[in-house]
Amino acid sequence: DADVTQTPRNRITKTGKRIMLECSQTKGHDRMYWYRQDPGLGLRLIYYSFDVKDINKGEISDGYSVSRQAQAKFSLSLESAIPNQTALYFCATSDYRRYNEQFFGPGTRLTVL
Amino acid sequence: AQSVTQLDSQVPVFEEAPVELRCNYSSSVSVYLFWYVQYPNQGLQLLLKYLSGSTLVKGINGFEAEFNKSQTSFHLRKPSVHISDTAEYFCAVSDPENTGFQKLVFGTGTRLLVSP
Numbered sequence: 402d403a404d405v406t407q408t409p410r411n412r413i414t415k416t417g418k419r420i421m422l423e424c425s426q427t428k429g430h431d432r433m434y435w436y437r438q439d440p441g442l443g444l445r446l447i448y449y450s451f452d453v454k455d456i457n458k459g460e461i462s463d464g465y466s467v468s469r470q471a472q473a474k475f476s477l478s479l480e481s482a483i484p485n486q487t488a489l490y491f492c493a494t495s496d497y498r499r500y501n502e503q504f505f506g507p508g509t510r511l512t513v514l
Numbered sequence: 515a516q517s518v519t520q521l522d523s524q525v526p527v528f529e530e531a532p533v534e535l536r537c538n539y540s541s542s543v544s545v546y547l548f549w550y551v552q553y554p555n556q557g558l559q560l561l562l563k564y565l566s567g568s569t570l571v572k573g574i575n576g577f578e579a580e581f582n583k584s585q586t587s588f589h590l591r592k593p594s595v596h597i598s599d600t601a602e603y604f605c606a607v608s609d610p611e612n613t614g615f616q617k618l619v620f621g622t623g624t625r626l627l628v629s630p
Contacts, residue, residue: 405557441523441622442622443518443604443620443621443622443623444558444604444620445620446617446618449615449617451615457615459617491557491558493557493558501546501548501608501616501617501618502548502560502563503558503560503618504560505550505557505558505559506557507555507556507557508555508556508557
């Protein structure tokens, strides 16, 4: 079984809809991250969480919110989706002792029409 | 703020040929350096990392990278590529001097295309 799972894997939605992307991990890591990947731009950090009570904005958090429901679960929400949020979204985890060696989920491809 | 430059967006190469994927970073102070690989329809997977010590780092699948502080480079190499190495490769850097959150800064990626 995969250590970091994301649901859904693909989603097509319309402008203005609320969308939630979910991430679960079985690695026992304390830190979790959400990134978006756009062609030619690499990966950009949206939010990160060091534990259930510690959530922080990344470089592109506008238009997004997150919830850390448990150590193993970290959800990303788009309150009102817009077309320029069309991208590939990745969840990642790490252990604070391992110098940013992050483990990535398989990604969610989101299309906003 | 640190940045990472991967000048080659795409590198075509024939099977069994050597390959070098280039990565340059912006800062000359202490850095941690990483190469990640993304196979089609998958998440990123760590190939190798440089934290300290030997400047030649060996990773999985026969890849290696050399840390060159004077050139601020961390180029990835493989002496003989396989079709299965076709993927996108990302270089990333973090700042060990940062007492807060040592975020990873990713380059824009290099797509390696291996043909028979």
